[in-house]
Amino acid sequence: MAYTTAPGDVEMGREERTVVLVEKKSSTGRTWKVSMALLVIILCLGGVLLSAWYWSRKPEMTQSGQTEALIKPDAAEKTDPHYTLSRISSKAKAAIHLEGFYDDGETSKVGLEWRSGQGQAFAQGGFKLRNNQIVIPQTGLYFVYSQASFRVSCSEGGEEEGAGKRLTPLSHRIWRYSDSIGTKASLMSAVRSACQNTAQEDSYSDGQGWYNAIYLGAVFQLNRGDRLWTETNQLAELETDEGRTFFGVFAL
Incomplete structure (x- = not known):
């Protein structure tokens, strides 16, 4: 103002x-x-x-x-082990793992029998076990592996039988048949001498036997429909308990 x-x-x-x-x-x-x-x-x-x-x-x-x-998922699905396994299997790659079984009375004609769905054995991603052979689902790179475990009683029997076991090697082989080849071919094989160590033989003189394992494993390019199987000698000396003898393939 x-x-x-x-x-x-x-x-x-x-x-x-x-x-x-x-x-x-x-x-x-x-x-x-x-x-x-x-x-x-x-x-x-x-x-x-x-x-x-x-x-x-x-x-x-x-x-x-x-x-x-x-x-x-609801609370029931979370606690269901089958639901968890199905979720894991749906995201996992193709794979198969088999456990070996041999019985002189039941499988002596077949040889080493491979089983799926027992113990740690499984098959997924299209793999099939047919006529004791693994069938490859798709063409690609695969890691093929197998192990055969043996327990040989070197000190049992007479001198001639013991000498025969010392001279007989242990062998394990994986075969492959492919339509592109038209005949079977050996993928991998290994041979081990049994009872070659006198100290080991003496230490197992109580009857437990001489123990060794042959392991095979390598990467191969396989075709769809290829068949894989094993051939093992000294079947009577095989150890098939607790997953000691197995055969498997998984995709890379």
Whole structure:
């Protein structure tokens, strides 16, 4: 506010002069109003942008929540071992692992019998055990392996029988038949001498026998439909307990 004096009669004196109040508009008030308007506009724009971002993200969040709800198993499925094994098997590569079995009375005609679905043995990814042979499901690179374990009683029997065991080697071989070859071919083989160590023979004179194992393993390019099988001598000396003799293939 500013004060100004209106012109009057000089004779009236200073006491009778009329004082008029004149209001001057301040530039500070106008600046404040403009600032408030800009602030309101900024807040409105921020609200619009935030709302647009929220609605653009909501479908994705909803879809993610629905997917999580679909794949989340209930409490019973979580504790079911068959459910866990099926989930693991569905993501695993093709593989087969077989355990060997031999009995003089039951399998002497067949030889070393390979079994699936017992103990640690399994087959998945298209592998099949047919006529005691592994059938390859698809063409590709595979790791083929096998182990034959033996326990030979070198000190048992007469001198001639003992000498015969010393001269008879232990052998284990993996065969392959492929339509592209048209005949069987040896993939891997190994031979070990039995009862060659006198110290070992003496230490096992209580009848436990001389123990050794032949292991085979290598990578091969195999074709779909190829068949793999093993050939082992000294079957009566084989050890097939606790996974000591096995045969398997897995895809790379």
